[in-house]
Amino acid sequence: MQRTDHLQMSGIRLSGFVAKAAVIFFAGLLRVHAAMDTTYIRPDSSLIVKASLYAGLTTLSVQESKEAGETDYLPNSPASIGIGIAYPKIPFEIALGIDAGAKQDDHYLRTRAFDLQINHYGRMYVLDASLEHYRGFYIDNDTLAYDSADCPDLKILAASLGVQYIFNGRKFSYQAAFSQSERQLRSAGSLLIGGTLQYLRIDSDSSLNFKGMHSITSLLLGLNAGYSWNWVITPRWLLNGSFSMGGNLERTDAESGLHVDPAFLVRAACLYSREKWFTGIYFVLNTLSSLYRDDSGINFSYGRLYIIYARRFSI
Numbered sequence: 656m657q658r659t660d661h662l663q664m665s666g667i668r669l670s671g672f673v674a675k676a677a678v679i680f681f682a683g684l685l686r687v688h689a690a691m692d693t694t695y696i697r698p699d700s701s702l703i704v705k706a707s708l709y710a711g712l713t714t715l716s717v718q719e720s721k722e723a724g725e726t727d728y729l730p731n732s733p734a735s736i737g738i739g740i741a742y743p744k745i746p747f748e749i750a751l752g753i754d755a756g757a758k759q760d761d762h763y764l765r766t767r768a769f770d771l772q773i774n775h776y777g778r779m780y781v782l783d784a785s786l787e788h789y790r791g792f793y794i795d796n797d798t799l800a801y802d803s804a805d806c807p808d809l810k811i812l813a814a815s816l817g818v819q820y821i822f823n824g825r826k827f828s829y830q831a832a833f834s835q836s837e838r839q840l841r842s843a844g845s846l847l848i849g850g851t852l853q854y855l856r857i858d859s860d861s862s863l864n865f866k867g868m869h870s871i872t873s874l875l876l877g878l879n880a881g882y883s884w885n886w887v888i889t890p891r892w893l894l895n896g897s898f899s900m901g902g903n904l905e906r907t908d909a910e911s912g913l914h915v916d917p918a919f920l921v922r923a924a925c926l927y928s929r930e931k932w933f934t935g936i937y938f939v940l941n942t943l944s945s946l947y948r949d950d951s952g953i954n955f956s957y958g959r960l961y962i963i964y965a966r967r968f969s970i
Contacts (some may be wrong), residue, residue, distance in 0.1 A: 766791040768789045772939075816848060817850065849901075891939075
């Protein structure tokens with residue numbers, strides 16, 4: 656009994672230490688500043704009016720064993736269209752979006768979804784926050800009848816907050832690729848290091864059965880590292896590729912103790928720009944794992960894919 660109490664107290668102390676370290680880390684990132692190297696980056700003072708077509712990238716993948724294989728659960732949500740306004744003197748972009756259709760696929764039930772995602776790109780840091788609530792999924796398996804593939808009782812609630820420090824913010828601009836408030840003049844890249852705090856709850860009556868469990872709740876605190884590169888192909892074409900990986904310290908109601916699970920963060924963008932307008936495509940995709948043991952586990956991926964067209968106006 657004493658040994659059990661000692662292990663529990665050790666876990667509490669470890670969780671408390673990691674939580675304090677994360678708070679200090681996040682607060683430090685928000686205070687950093689750096690001068691811009693104007694031979695690599697040019698600020699854009701224009702008012703930007705942006706139209707976009709975007710779709711969610713949410714997927715739940717469950718694997719009970721290597722023999723059983725992996726089952727993918729997808730939401731049946733339509734793409735959305737939106738319009739936004741951005742101005743350098745305003746620290747955020749104002750946007751409004753509406754569904755572009757009834758369903759992604761008429762054969763399956765309609766997913767009820769709330770999906771809020773925020774990506775803020777600063778000089779020396781990038782901030783990601785999301786809150787998602789989905790109810791109603793379908794199994795991505797062509798061998799199943801449509802009624803059998805529907806999972807109306809499957810619900811997911813996920814929330815996350817993440818920050819990454821940009822080591823080379825003087826020469827490398829995330830804003831050039833993702834918010835278009837700057838221009839990348841010469842190719843440049845940067846090392847990235849960051850941290851995340853994530854909450855994941857999966858509920859179902861019978862659709863999900865992972866080792867006898869129909870409901871799983873996890874709290875994850877993690878660190879990650881990676882690299883991002885802006886490639887200026889010509890003065891009009893810009894490509895960005897970013898990849899980060901790390902580990903999450905997980906506490907779940909499905910098992911006792913603390914465990915470490917892998918996590919990944921991917922961004923990519925392709926932008927074509929003229930003096931008065933630009934167009935492009937970009938996405939942000941997060942993947943976190945829960946109960947990742949041997950040949951079994953749960954992977955939850957979320958993010959968005961955007962296709963944009965925008966006009967610049969001088970003020």
